Amino acid sequence: MSLFYEVPKMTSVPWNAIISCHGIHGHAEKALKLFREMREERVKPDHVTFVSLLSACSHSGLVEEGQWCFNVMREEYGIEPILKHYGCMVDMFGRAGHLEKAYNFIKDMPVKPDASVWGALLGACRIHGNIDLGAFASERLFEVDSENVGYYVLMSNIYANIGKWEGVDKVRTLARDMGLRKTPGWSSIEANNKVDVFYTGNQSHPKYEEIYKELRNLNAKMKSLGHVPDYSFVLQDVEEDEKEHILMSHSERLAIAFGIISTPPKTPIRIFKNLRVCGDCHNATKYISKITEREIIVRDSNRFHHFKDGVCSCRDYW
Incomplete structure (x- = not known):
């Protein structure tokens, strides 16, 4: 942040970079504060500025602020929204649980929705368990991007979350x-000048x-503190003891445990994950950060999560 104030800031480029960084680290309020500073400095924002702002608002639940940004973009700066802006708005409404509003927003768009827009709606349906709207969104997605396996996985997860195994x-x-295969989940960690990669269920x-x-020791300590595993994140029809083992074997959990046994006590652990961190692992990592007195930083496919003292920087909204 100190470097930002040392470089020339006459164009939108450095402003866009710092606003985007704050957004992906879960600091939407700071991103908005920087945007106000940008306006005071009379630096003209561009479409990238507003993608970063809308994304930051979406991932922090700041719906009113996001709507303000969208209106300012069009009315004050004359920037016509592109599909990325529309996708951010749908994502923002959907994450906040305003699924009907998100769907109506799509219907009112002056351009044809693409996969990013329908994907945002489908993702929101997974979060809030709306199977009917999710099925509708998935049908639209299969029409515009039939070869993206991620959308099939999302719809499958919606069915699995409510135990509808035939779906x-x-x-x-x-x-x-269609010959599509699910992208395997993996997490990497650098320890002792070496990068180790873990796949879910890895025993090699x-x-x-x-x-x-x-992991077994951590599990016992977490349970003593009140942690209850969330089996809705096990997308297989198996017995409860097997579900607990599956959750414990998620790639981020393996990487974190490896970090704990491979680094000095209380030092930070940094994990990179190729997919979105699951809700149960997110909750478990909060407990682990408290038990081990470590900061655990996880970069998933959406954002950075900073776990410390049993709390995550995303405030459980991601």
Whole structure:
């Protein structure tokens, strides 16, 4: 941040960079404050500025502020929204639970919705468990981007979350018949000048016995503090003891345990994950940060999560 105030700021480029950084780290209020400073300095924002602002508002639940940004973009600066702006607005309404408003916003768009717009709606339906609107959004997605396996996975997850396994089988069969394969989840961590990559359920690591021993210890400590596993994030029809093992074997959990046994006590742990962190792992990592007295930083496909003292920087909204 100090470097930002040392460089020339006569164009939107440095402003866009710092606004975007604050957004992906969960500091939407700071991003908005910087935008106000930008306006006071009479630096003209561009379409990138507003994508960053709208994305920041979306990931922090600042719906009114996001609507203000969208209106300012059009009315004060004459910037016509592009599909990225529309996608951010749909995502913002949807994440906040305003699914009907998000759908009506799509219907009122002057341009044809693309996969990013329908994908934002489908993602919101997964968060809030709206199977009917989710099925409608997935049908639109399969029309405009039929080869993106992520959308099939999202719809399958919606069915799985409510235990509708026939729906899960139907979507998975559809994806399989098209030759699509789910992207495997993995997490990486750098420790002792070496990068280790963990896949969900990985047991091939040289230290896997130590890793699983650490996970079992952490599990016991978390339960003593009141943690209850959320089995809705196990997308398989199996018994509860197997569900608990599956959750414990998620790639980010393996990487965190490896970080704990491989680094000095109380030092930060930094994880990179290729997919969105699951809700149960997010909750578990809060407990682990408190138990181990460590800061745990997880960069998933959406944003950075800073876990410390049992709290995440995203405030459980991501």
